[in-house]
Amino acid sequence: MTSFALPPFHVLLVGLFVGTQLLYTVLAVRNVRHSTERIVAEREWLRDELDVENPDRIVDYLRAKTGLSQLQSWLGLGILLLVLYGGIFTDAVLAIEAIGIGPIGGGVVFFLVLTVALQAFSMPFDLIDTFVVEEIFDFNTQTPQSWIRDAVLGLGLTLVITALIVGVILAFIVYLPTFWWLAGAGFFLAFTIIMQVLYPRVIAPLFNEFERIDDGDLRAAIEEVFERAGFECEEIYTMDASRRSTHLNAYFVGFGRAKRVVLFDTLVERFAREQIQSVLAHELAHWKRRHIWKHLGIGTVRVTIVLFVLWYLLAGGWMTAMFGIPETAVYAGLLVGLLFVTPVMQLSAPLVNRVSLAHEREADRFAADVMNDPEPLANALATLASENLANPFPDPVYAAFHYSHPPIPERIRRLQSETD
Secondary structure, eight states: OOOOOHHHHHHHHHHHHHHHHHHHHHHHHHHHHHHHHHHHHHHHHHHHOOOSTTTTHHHHHHHHHHHHHHHEEEEEHHHHHHHSSSSSHHHHHHHHHHTTTTHHHHHHHHHHHHHHHHHHHHHHHHHHHIIIHHHHHHHOOOOOHHHHHHHHHHHHHHHHHOOOOOOHHHHHHHOOTTTHHHHHHHHHHHHHHHHHHHIIIIIHHHSSSSOOOOOOHHHHHHHHHHHHHOOOOOOOEEEGGGGGGGOOOOOOOOOSSGOEEEEHHHHHHSHHHHHHHHHHHHHHHHTTTTTHHHHHHHHHHHHHHHHHHHHHHHHHHHHHTTTTTTTHHHHHHHHHHHHHHHHHHHHHHHHHHHHHHHHHHHHHHHHHHTTOHHHHHHHHHHHHHHHEEEEEEEOOOHHHOOSSOOOHHHHHHHHTTTOO
């Protein structure tokens, strides 16, 4: 059975998780209530600016997504506490220790089993989200067969990446006990840069087909906006996002010669050329203004702090003692440390989001300057909000924790003010 030798630490751990989840639930309820009131009050603006004829669909979509998310979060928390305090966690670690494959091998096995368990838990909610919620609101275009393929392939990739990361971190802990946190931070930085190169070229094509835009009117429009933005026209692709969803989006990924801009085929089909150019200019701004490098730097600092805290906590030996686990099971102590750190990281989300919000506003201004007119981007944002049923009026406190982009009405009004 689980040991309760250090009750104050158990109280702290449970309090952090339950308290953080309570806070997020209160914020979610506030968000639904606030958004519903604002949407009702702003019906005319939504119709005139976003071309939303039925605002109730936005409210219904928000409620459905929020309800499913909260159910998953609370059920997940309940299962976590059951595993920790029902003896399952301790028994699993002791069983792995009995195999005698050492802290690195045992840790890899432990985290791989944990990864499979987490995937199994999330699958029913993913199914409901895809084939119930997204289906009801006419977003889903995925078949059960393709969903299963994505789930299996995604799990396989996650297991490979998890084994690599866990194996390296545990090797650092074993062979560099004093400075493993610093080596781990360096590994994170290197791994992130490598993934920025591998993701667009190796991983993403496993899930979607990418068609390079080499000629035609769209290519000419892209070359024009690249020239205005001061870039050479490099790799621009359309992605067959329509095989899974009707949502619209675009993104920028990669470093150096591996960088590319990806436009969802749904976006290309529904946007006018100037709107596509404005979205592209916005994405290019993240490279032009070094936002990608800045985010990487911030992420590296955060990871370094987290790893240092974990090093400090592991050195005390009390995290394994909490659950009656031998100190040799450093991977178990690492997980317990992560359980303490995760809620704190969640509570720090507003600080990170503030930086992202500033970058998004800067990218909007850049796009307006490149187009010599803010209207194309404002129109594109209006279409994105309408087509994606995006919540236009989130609760400010909720948004501080969850939004890395300013709400679309704010972005539109900011762009429109530049023409006044």
